[in-house]
Amino acid sequence: MIQENIPVLIVGGGAAGLSASIFLSHHGIRSLLVERHSSTSIHPRGRGFNARVMELYRELGLEGAINEAGKDLQPAKGFLKGSTLAEAFANADKEPEPDSEQWARLMAIMAAQKEISPTSSSRGTQDLVEPILLAEASKRGGDVRFSTELLSFEQDETGVSARVRNRSDGTESQLRAQYMLGADGANSAVLRALSIPYRGSGILGHLLNILVEADLRSVVQGREFSQWLIERPEMKGVLLAINNRNIWTLHVPYDPQKGEKPEDFPPEHWEALLPSVLGLPRAEIKVKGILPWTASVRVAQSFQQGRIFLAGDAAHEVTPWGGLGANTGISDVHNLAWKLALVLKGVARPALLDTYNSERQPVGQAVVEFSHSQTGEDGLATRERFEPGAAMFMLSGFASQMLSGHGYKYASQAVVEEEGSDPENHELNGQPGTRVPHLWLTYQGERTSTVDLAATHFTLLTGPAGQDWHAAAEVVAARLQLDLKAYRLAPDGDLCDPEKLWPGRAGIEEDGALLVRPDGFVAWRAMRLPVKPQQELELVLKHLLG
Ligand SMILES: Cc1cc2nc3c(=O)[nH]c(=O)nc-3n(C[C@H](O)[C@H](O)[C@H](O)COP(=O)(O)OP(=O)(O)OC[C@H]3O[C@@H](n4cnc5c(N)ncnc54)[C@H](O)[C@@H]3O)c2cc1C
Incomplete structure (x- = not known):
């Protein structure tokens, strides 16, 4: 062998x-x-x-x-409900437009999201x-x-x-x-x-994930949707947009307790049923595959x-x-x-x-x-997700x-926790255990984010008065044989922060620093330059490295 x-x-x-x-x-x-x-x-x-x-x-x-x-999927945003596609669109048309206060809230939320990441x-x-x-x-x-x-x-x-x-x-x-x-x-x-x-509730439902080919461009273009909740006497399911043209997935629950099995619902069953569900009697439907799955938590x-x-x-x-x-x-x-x-x-x-x-x-x-x-209860999305206002909740x-993907804060040996740190506060404000705060900077003539700097090494991001951290980082990196890079964020720094925004973003003084792990999470926050920066940095890194 x-x-x-x-x-x-x-x-x-x-x-x-x-x-x-x-x-x-x-x-x-x-x-x-x-x-x-x-x-x-x-x-x-x-x-x-x-x-x-x-x-x-x-x-x-x-x-x-x-x-x-x-x-192709990017424009698919709305959540619809109705027994046919035409009814689902009509229901969506009846939904009240957000009022000015709701719009303002929505805009504020979206602007705040743009602030936290260099990407989306x-x-x-x-x-x-x-x-x-x-x-x-x-x-x-x-x-x-x-x-x-x-x-x-x-x-x-x-x-x-x-x-x-x-x-x-x-x-x-x-x-x-x-x-x-x-x-x-x-x-x-x-x-x-x-x-x-x-740990957890386990199986919530048994479903079929039906991969459907149906050219719906003529009805969907300009009215793209993400999910459509279909409720009819003979079936309940959710149709998901895949490319907004001819590929869709239909999720339908089945009930093994009633003796139902995936084999009871072969491709021909759906190919015969879907034209009436879509409200398009002449639509050509091809089922490309059926994947039974269990909705488990x-x-x-x-x-x-x-x-x-x-x-x-x-x-x-x-x-x-x-x-x-x-x-x-x-x-x-x-x-x-x-x-x-x-x-x-x-x-x-x-x-x-x-x-x-x-x-x-x-x-x-x-x-x-x-x-x-x-x-x-059946493993499908809750009905509330398809109610007006649900999108606002999700945002x-x-x-x-x-x-x-930013809603957590790590607490472990690989993070130097601050006294009084609230485990429920996940704000990306420089607190140890959270992803490094995002700030646009200029590096060697190119626009870059603080989030982009963490790669395969530890990174020390100092405020504008953080010159002394550099020598400390160099010595510690050599002593621990560790890849550690230090940058000063300042109008005249290695990374140009023209308005000196970094200390505010990171919750440090001008001579403070964040030590960022190779995965982009803050390992340690030094509010100010310590009296012995080299010793302190070395102590922290030794602790982090186990
Ligand atoms: C219908 C449906 C819709 C979903 N929608 C979303 C969504 O919108 N967003 C989202 O984030 N997630 C979604 N998910 C969940 C997502 O698909 C899974 O969470 C994801 O695929 C998990 O990735 P994984 O690599 O952990 O496992 P998998 O993708 O399941 O990969 C595990 C692999 O291990 C292989 N394997 C198993 N045993 C062995 C073995 N002994 N030897 C060698 N290989 C083995 C399997 O063949 C399989 O390819 C959805 C899932 C389903 C079923």
């Missing part, structure tokens, strides 16, 4: 696994990804990437490609985006093997041994990895083998056991309503990649890896709760922070 040695074995080639391969390569770590299917999925599934995930893809240079993949959410569907991720993973040297499945594994003190099978020719091989990532989706075999229990109690980590749906299952499944998985692996890299390079102790669970498990928990609140306060 062939035996291969690799630093990281990734199980699963969905959004989380492919992103993990890219992020690890970005940090200079070799990985092997095994995926049991022969290609990425044809099902659109996730239809959007939130602002936080787009920040991560921006760092990789993928922002443009993903926006391009999502451009994108509408790409997973069937189009995963091939982009696959190409990028391969381009960066990630070893991605399709038609290869994990059969079994066991871990010991120095690594993980795994047996995999090539499904094309049936050959089996033995792998030895220092760490393994279970990104093997809902029903994760990795999680089951580790016997990690779940549950989170693993731990995302780590020894040298094995869980990410994506393997760690937390949510429903599509709220659009957080793929997004949360991608953010999981971004959090893990830099930690694995520093440990594998011998710069940090393995204890740093424990912070993956302490930081991401609570996020998984919060996402599961949010998703549950958006889901009705406001907590919901908006959750949806943009």
